[in-house]
Amino acid sequence: MNLITLKSPYLIFLGDVTELTYAKTGAGLAQWRPELCAGQLTLAGGSVDLGLPPMTIEEAANAGVGSLIIGTATVGGVVPTSWLDTLVQAAEAGLDIVSGAHGRLQEIPHLAAAAKRSGAKLVDVRVPPAALPVGSGKRRTGKRLLTVGTDCAVGKKYTALALHAAMKQRGMDADFRASGQTGIMISGRGIPMDSVVSDFLSGAAELLSPENTPEHWDVIEGQGAITHPAYGAVSMGLLMGSQPDAFVVCHEAGRTHIAGWPEVPLAGIAQIIQRIVSIGELTNPGIRCVGVSVNTSGLRSAEREEYLRQLERELRLPCVDPLVDGVEPILEQLTAEVAPAAEMA
Amino acid sequence: MNLITLKSPYLIFLGDVTELTYAKTGAGLAQWRPELCAGQLTLAGGSVDLGLPPMTIEEAANAGVGSLIIGTATVGGVVPTSWLDTLVQAAEAGLDIVSGAHGRLQEIPHLAAAAKRSGAKLVDVRVPPAALPVGSGKRRTGKRLLTVGTDCAVGKKYTALALHAAMKQRGMDADFRASGQTGIMISGRGIPMDSVVSDFLSGAAELLSPENTPEHWDVIEGQGAITHPAYGAVSMGLLMGSQPDAFVVCHEAGRTHIAGWPEVPLAGIAQIIQRIVSIGELTNPGIRCVGVSVNTSGLRSAEREEYLRQLERELRLPCVDPLVDGVEPILEQLTAEVAPAAEMA
Numbered sequence: 001m002n003l004i005t006l007k008s009p010y011l012i013f014l015g016d017v018t019e020l021t022y023a024k025t026g027a028g029l030a031q032w033r034p035e036l037c038a039g040q041l042t043l044a045g046g047s048v049d050l051g052l053p054p055m056t057i058e059e060a061a062n063a064g065v066g067s068l069i070i071g072t073a074t075v076g077g078v079v080p081t082s083w084l085d086t087l088v089q090a091a092e093a094g095l096d097i098v099s100g101a102h103g104r105l106q107e108i109p110h111l112a113a114a115a116k117r118s119g120a121k122l123v124d125v126r127v128p129p130a131a132l133p134v135g136s137g138k139r140r141t142g143k144r145l146l147t148v149g150t151d152c153a154v155g156k157k158y159t160a161l162a163l164h165a166a167m168k169q170r171g172m173d174a175d176f177r178a179s180g181q182t183g184i185m186i187s188g189r190g191i192p193m194d195s196v197v198s199d200f201l202s203g204a205a206e207l208l209s210p211e212n213t214p215e216h217w218d219v220i221e222g223q224g225a226i227t228h229p230a231y232g233a234v235s236m237g238l239l240m241g242s243q244p245d246a247f248v249v250c251h252e253a254g255r256t257h258i259a260g261w262p263e264v265p266l267a268g269i270a271q272i273i274q275r276i277v278s279i280g281e282l283t284n285p286g287i288r289c290v291g292v293s294v295n296t297s298g299l300r301s302a303e304r305e306e307y308l309r310q311l312e313r314e315l316r317l318p319c320v321d322p323l324v325d326g327v328e329p330i331l332e333q334l335t336a337e338v339a340p341a342a343e344m345a
Numbered sequence: 346m347n348l349i350t351l352k353s354p355y356l357i358f359l360g361d362v363t364e365l366t367y368a369k370t371g372a373g374l375a376q377w378r379p380e381l382c383a384g385q386l387t388l389a390g391g392s393v394d395l396g397l398p399p400m401t402i403e404e405a406a407n408a409g410v411g412s413l414i415i416g417t418a419t420v421g422g423v424v425p426t427s428w429l430d431t432l433v434q435a436a437e438a439g440l441d442i443v444s445g446a447h448g449r450l451q452e453i454p455h456l457a458a459a460a461k462r463s464g465a466k467l468v469d470v471r472v473p474p475a476a477l478p479v480g481s482g483k484r485r486t487g488k489r490l491l492t493v494g495t496d497c498a499v500g501k502k503y504t505a506l507a508l509h510a511a512m513k514q515r516g517m518d519a520d521f522r523a524s525g526q527t528g529i530m531i532s533g534r535g536i537p538m539d540s541v542v543s544d545f546l547s548g549a550a551e552l553l554s555p556e557n558t559p560e561h562w563d564v565i566e567g568q569g570a571i572t573h574p575a576y577g578a579v580s581m582g583l584l585m586g587s588q589p590d591a592f593v594v595c596h597e598a599g600r601t602h603i604a605g606w607p608e609v610p611l612a613g614i615a616q617i618i619q620r621i622v623s624i625g626e627l628t629n630p631g632i633r634c635v636g637v638s639v640n641t642s643g644l645r646s647a648e649r650e651e652y653l654r655q656l657e658r659e660l661r662l663p664c665v666d667p668l669v670d671g672v673e674p675i676l677e678q679l680t681a682e683v684a685p686a687a688e689m690a
Contacts, residue, residue, distance in 0.1 A: 137574025229482025
């Protein structure tokens with residue numbers, strides 16, 4: 001399969017950062033895939049602690065760690081020189097190096113040379129795999145759920161991860177399918193859809209959730225928003241190629257305009273549902289919305305409940321804040337509507 | 346501006362092809378931009394004649410020709426070795442070399458060396474310009490018309506060129522905006538939208554039809570089809586970034602399925618209009634369809650007229666075969682609906 005694929009287990013490299021907000025990728029890994037995180041490595045001056053066992057490069061190599069994952073954001077997307085010795089040491093010890101930064105690892109000469117000597121891979125998760133196919137539009141067996149958004153950064157990845165976790169807990173056969181860099185690091189595989197050449201967008205999406213057994217669910221991380229003035233085409237290619245049976249709309253309560261586009265008002269959730277169905281029907285006539293996932297952190301707790309209940313009355317769909325309520329009501333709707341219990345035995 | 350831009354006038358290179366179908370790019374240039382075509386160059390064994398003055402490289406250089414344009418398709422997208430001496434000679438004489446093939450000119454060592462010595466440019470029109478912006482969604486002044494399709498290869502480029510020519514004939518201020526490789530060669534500038542990285546699709550489309558005077562028309566060549574299982578996202582990014590005031594649907598009479606996707610039925614023209622309006626309204630609330638352009642070459646001439654009249658009754662829009670009827674009825678509709686005569690003084 002033509003996906004970016006990471007070698008586990010992981011050593012999470014935290015550099016010398018001192019604030020957790022800069023270590024979002026590492027924190028996401030520790031939260032969602034603790035079983036794959038063998039340890040964390042912090043440089044002198046760094047103070048972020050993900051609660052993983054501290055581990056040197058040597059210890060990691062001896063413990064059979066597969067990849068060092070750069071778990072922190074870098075200023076300007078460039079790997080700081082103060083990190084370089086450690087990364088070179090890891091590559092020399094045979095650990096793959098995984099980065100989500102804009103600058104390419106292969107373009108750091110010392111690192112490229114070390115990786116060449118040891119056979120370690122330098123993996124830039126922003127770079128899509130080569131030789132992606134053109135979309136076929138053919139129906140694939142297996143079931144698919146896609147998270148979509150009213151905007152960027154409204155919880156599409158979080159909601160997909162939470163739904164996947166809840167499915168696994170119920171004993172359902174399910175995979176999380178990552179379409180963006182952080183998701184790829186958490187999942188260990190995926191395709192960064194926003195970096196794919198346009199002609200191959202839906203082909204890449206088809207590859208991301210391949211044919212599977214009839215009861216299997218792919219929970220696909222959405223990108224952008226179908227109404228987004230810059231990224232709408234990415235959302236559309238992912239939607240058409242994913243041919244989802246079900247989708248969940250993600251939203252942030254109180255957001256009125258596209259973030260960063262102050263002159264573009266946000267489309268309403270009902271309008272998003274209608275658009276997604278209208279486009280999604282092209283590759284899956286059975287597509288339906290099974291719930292809404294809202295980040296309500298901007299509301300006072302007194303307003304929160306009323307906001308979600310009002311939304312439920314309006315849309316006749318389960319509406320939850322996944323951090324507060326979990327995603328069980330959405331999963332109930334899903335199993336009732338798309339995958340009756342009998343089918344999931 | 347961040348567009349591919351070609352240096353005119355042109356020498357059309359026809360290699361050694363013997364059938365006009367392989368020289369479509371050259372034929373398009375000779376048809377639509379005869380004033381930019383200084384001559385044609387055929388190698389021994391070639392027999393295609395575009396009716397341009399025959400011209401050697403030396404003559405072309407002396408006549409101040411700016412670019413040699415490879416006007417024929419190449420097998421497997423690779424420049425045949427039998428062409429190489431001539432191309433190297435042209436590059437050495439300072440002519441830019443322009444290719445629409447998949448293989449990159451820069452990767453042909455002799456040619457790259459010759460171009461380096463003379464300062465000639467090697468232009469691959471399949472390669473989008475660097476540093477494209479992200480879409481802004483902001484309204485731009487000036488007017489825009491986009492051709493859209495029910496499928497690929499239904500006359501979107503031809504219709505746009507015909508509309509642009511008819512506008513110029515009426516004395517309207519108008520530009521043809523090319524979004525694909527052949528269109529770029531004809532127009533001398535443009536962006537190959539299908540090769541743009543997804544994140545920058547609508548940004549590239551915005552760049553393609555920049556702000557202009559209020560009465561100016563950009564006639565934008567469409568790509569793919571909004572319902573196409575593989576290329577729908579390209580169509581969508583181009584639509585959102587183009588923010589057209591008007592659009593024309595292009596169709597081939599008798600086509601029932603997406604070409605190359607035998608299991609995907611073609612959407613009806615009315616359905617295409619509805620989808621285009623629904624998406625186009627996001628960046629231009631005034632968007633409207635002003636006509637339908639049909640390739641009726643598959644119909645017997647007795648059926649042709651009835652087919653178009655039936656379509657007109659159904660859609661209440663002018664429906665023409667541009668090769669038979671021209672595009673004046675569409676232009677009439679456009680000027681009546683979007684740009685009243687008073688406005689175009």
